[in-house]
Amino acid sequence: MENVTIRMLAEKLQLSTATISKALNNSHEISEETRKRVQELAKELNYVPNPYASSLRKxxxxxxxxxxxxxxxxxxxxxxxxxxxxxxxxxxxxxxxxxxxxxxxxxxxxxxxxxxxxxxxxxxxxxxxxxxxxxxxxxxxxxxxxxxxxxxxxxxxxxxxxNDKEAAFIATRHLIERGCRNIGLLAASQQLSIIRQRISGYEKALKEAGLPLSPNAVTYYTNDTVGNYKKVCETLRQHRFDGIIATTEKLATSVYEACETLGIRMPDELKVVGFSNLSTARFLQPSLTTVAQPxxxxxxxxxxxxxxxxxxxxxxxxxxxxxxxxxxxxxxxxxx
Amino acid sequence: MENVTIRMLAEKLQLSTATISKALNNSHEISEETRKRVQELAKELNYVPNPYASSLRKxxxxxxxxxxxxxxxxxxxxxxxxxxxxxxxxxxxxxxxxxxxxxxxxxxxxxxxxxxxxxxxxxxxxxxxxxxxxxxxxxxxxxxxxxxxxxxxxxxxxxxxxNDKEAAFIATRHLIERGCRNIGLLAASQQLSIIRQRISGYEKALKEAGLPLSPNAVTYYTNDTVGNYKKVCETLRQHRFDGIIATTEKLATSVYEACETLGIRMPDELKVVGFSNLSTARFLQPSLTTVAQPxxxxxxxxxxxxxxxxxxxxxxxxxxxxxxxxxxxxxxxxxx
DNA sequence: CATAGTTACTTAATCGGTTAAGTAAATAAA
DNA sequence: TTTATTTACTTAACCGATTAAGTAACTATG
The missing domain is CATH 3.40.50.2300 (Response regulator)
Structure with a gap:
């Protein structure tokens, strides 16, 4: 079965293709009666305009x-x-x-x-x-x-x-309020402006609380999930953080995995906030405090x-x- | 700046559009030399063929x-x-x-x-x-x-x-092996063949274990998340199941939510298997036994x-x- | 009544590629 | 040397829609 084209409609109705096109597009140039006839036939034959023809032209x-x-x-x-x-x-x-x-x-x-x-x-x-x-x-x-x-x-x-900066600020302040004094931030990439914003909010919160900004508290990650996981483990082992901001969903998950491996107890030994939209955040063990992005x-x-x-x-x-x-x-x- | 077309290339090289088209498509009709010239100019001008023109024709x-x-x-x-x-x-x-x-x-x-x-x-x-x-x-x-x-x-x-039927069979058998005697199945829809398959695997496992197939052990759900959650609550309250097969990811999550609300303790009072690909399944509280689909x-x-x-x-x-x-x-x- | 304007069309060009058919020149075969 | 074939192109039709421009019939205006 051939595809239905405007030309087929035109032949069946003894009209020009121009008329058909205009009728289908409700042009004022076409009489009410003709328009109806065209549209009815189009519907009957299940005419669907070729998107490539019209894209090319328009x-x-x-x-x-x-x-x-x-x-x-x-x-x-x-x-x-x-x-x-x-x-x-x-x-x-x-x-x-x-x-x-x-x-x-x-x-x-x-x-x-x-x-x-x-x-x-x-x-x-x-x-x-x-x-x-x-x-x-x-x-x-x-x-x-x-x-x-x-x-x-x-x-x-x-x-x-x-509001990346503010959200990170609030998240960091929250950790501080909950008693954290040595907070690490897991950053997805140096390049991303949203990450820089988050880092800057984090730094602002530390500063306001009079906490030092230790040199390696911010660590950077790549696209390599396995590598990231290893690096998270390494970071947690070396720095003995009591608080972590994970700036992506995957990094937040890696923290859970790393804590399991390293035997770090959340939230007693380490408190975590994740930038994440995980629908399961509330059912995690422990349930995850999140910066929920809209x-x-x-x-x-x-x-x-x-x-x-x-x-x-x-x-x-x-x-x-x-x-x-x-x-x-x-x-x-x-x-x- | 106008988009670069085949015609522009043709004019610059004093060739016909046909030649350009063939050269770009590595037609054997075109000499090595011409082809190179064309392809180099195309690259230089960053020519990208109009997909709609070629889709229409081809x-x-x-x-x-x-x-x-x-x-x-x-x-x-x-x-x-x-x-x-x-x-x-x-x-x-x-x-x-x-x-x-x-x-x-x-x-x-x-x-x-x-x-x-x-x-x-x-x-x-x-x-x-x-x-x-x-x-x-x-x-x-x-x-x-x-x-x-x-x-x-x-x-x-x-x-x-x-392998929906077999997977459900194995999941159900697993629940039975773990001591469940009153297993419910949360089904997404009567219409879906994969759900029918899963039900059939579930029934087969019950039968093999000599367990009765109680009339309302299989409950059906729709697209209405809130409604589904309520129905899950209702189902769990009424039937006092000791095992549940949740046939979709969302239904599995709803079970967690319902258990929280109803104060049902997993896995002591209720054991759950979910058809789910949640990356966080292993970090849930309790971690979720899943039928992980490929x-x-x-x-x-x-x-x-x-x-x-x-x-x-x-x-x-x-x-x-x-x-x-x-x-x-x-x-x-x-x-x- | 002549001219202008409106209505409801049609004709033909067009979008940017692809490709069948045609052609001139060079090469090969008879 | 003549004819056939190959090479490397060009010309022109085409895909299916849209739209500018044209037209015939009818209506309105001065």
Whole structure:
């Protein structure tokens, strides 16, 4: 069975393809009667317009790209959820690209977008991404781009983040209030601005409490899960921290694993706060005090900004810097 | 700056667009020298072919669709991971569609694929989906479709599942071995064949052990998280089970929540096995005995089958019924 | 009544590639 | 030497929609 095309409808109704197209798009040039006839036949034959034909002609694809490091992370999964909700509402399609924290892969993906494959981009960059080396700057002149969570601060375009600095500040202060005096921070990457923000909030809290900032209290991690785990073990063994801020979900999990291995008792010997959206945080042993990021909301907001810019070319994307607050959810991992 | 097109390359090199196209596609009709010149200029100008133009002409989009109920579920997130790995390798693009367990939304999404938007479909159907009412049967004649996990057994096309019946059998037997005599099963939906399989494995284990199959030991749930939680509470209160099989990740989590609320002690009063890919299962309180499904592998396998069929039209998709075994990971939630 | 405007269409160009068919020149075969 | 074949291109049609420009019939305006 051939696909139903506009031409087939035109032949059946003895009209031109132009008329069919206009009738389907509710053009005022077409009489009420003809429009009805066309739309009824279209429905009857289950006509679905060829998206590639219309994208080619209209130079718009009704498709956006979501570029993220991974999916198997509650934050990104929830963010996709939020993005998809808005996209569906606006009749847009969502292409997903995973960078696996590799900035070269990211680069290759972004390069493909030169082609006009997508109308806009939502991106959370890799841990390796340095804005300078990046084609992002160039691409952002051609296409609307909205950063969410892992942003490039250098680029003048929309950003949706959470209050990373303040959240880390509050989390650190919470640990201090719970008696911690030697607090370590597990940082995902030096490159990421959100991590730098979190570190800065952490440092501010230490300073305010008059606590020293010991030289190796902040440790950095990569994309290598096994390596990270080993490094967490090493860090915990060497430093004898009484408090830990884990800046990613995976690092928080690694702390549980490391404590099990090293026989460190949470929360008695070590209190932990994790930046995490794990739905199971409250059922962990001990339940995990989290900085719960508004992942769904962030995805939704980022998508909304993007669509606003797609609808209105003059929408000042570059001036959109939305910050949605996280919430510290206190549980047993920081109990006294 | 205008997008670089094949025509621009043609003008710069004083060649026809046909030559450019062939040179870029390494056609043997083009001399080595010309091909090099073309490819070098293309690289220099960062030419990226317009995917919509070539899709329109070639009637193939190098794009596949992944249709799933949700992303914020470890199983689906990992499955996407596996799918994406294969798609990236093959140079395909991945469109993600969420049905939110709503078969009408699913239907609408599938209907769109009549247009040739995608070359193939990977789908895990909603809890509501009944194969009969479904356009899937019709669509599967036009496009290669591979089911993964939540399959429609009625349709003659490829299916990738795990050994649901056997896994449930083993899980149930495990509970019996651990002393359970009154085991309940929390089922996601009557419609889903994988759930029917799991129920059947569960019943088989009961039968083999000579245990009665009490009438309301199997309870059914919907998409309503809050409603489900209430129903789990109700079920646990009424039946005084000593063992539970939770057939989805969310239901497993609900059991933890319900136990907390009702003051039921796991594993002493209630032993629990969950079908789940939660990375945190081992850190839960108590750690959760799981039927760990090979989510990544299933995604990868499903995608591989799809691409095989895309490459070779004669590949007998309908005869591909792959089963990848799950593993029972025994933890504290079923300890004696 | 002549002209302008509106209505409801059609014709044809276009988007940017791909590809069947055509061609001129060079090379090989008869 | 003539014909056939190969090489390396070009021309033009095509994919299926959208849309600028054109047109015939009818209506309104001065």
């Amino acid at each position: 130079k718009s694809s009704k498709t956006i790209a979501v570029v993220i490091p991974e999916v198997a992370d509650s934050f990104f999964a929830e963010a996709i959820n939020g993005i998809e909700a808005v996209a569906k509402e606006k009749g847009y399609h969502v292409l997903i690209y995973l960078t696996h924290e590799n900035s070269q892969q990211e680069q290759a993906i972004l390069n493909d977008f030169q082609s006009g494959r997508v109308d806009g981009i939502l991106i959370s960059v890799t841990m390796e991404t340095a804005a300078s080396e990046h084609g992002l700057a160039h691409l952002s002149k051609e296409l609307p781009i909205v950063f969410f969570d892992r942003v490039c601060e250098e680029l003048p375009t929309a950003r949706v983040t959470t 992942a769904f909301e962030m995805g939704k907001t980022a998508a909304t900004l993007l669509f606003r810019s797609l609808k209105n070319n003059h929408f000042p994307l570059a001036h959109q810097q939305v910050e949605i607050p996280s919430q510290l959810v206190i549980r047993q991992s920081t109990a006294v | 009637k193939s989009s190098k794009t596949i669709a992944v249709v799933i109920p949700e992303v914020a579920d470890s199983f689906f997130a990992e499955a996407i991971n596996g799918i994406e790995a294969v798609a990236k390798e093959k140079g395909y693009h991945v469109l993600i569609y969420l049905t939110h367990e709503n078969s009408q939304q699913e239907q609408a999404i599938l209907n769109d694929f009549q247009s040739g938007r995608v070359d193939g479909i990977l789908i895990s159907v909603t809890m509501e989906t009944a194969a009969s009412e479904h356009g899937l049967a019709h669509l599967s004649k036009e496009l290669p479709i591979v089911f993964f996990d939540r399959v429609c057994e009625e349709l003659p096309t490829a299916r990738v599942t795990t 989510a990544f592998e299933m995604g990868k396998t499903a995608a591989t089958l799809l691409f095989r069929s895309l490459k070779n039209n004669h590949f007998p998709l309908a005869h591909q019924q792959v089963e990848i075994p799950s593993q029972l990971v025994i933890r504290q939630s079923t300890a004696v």
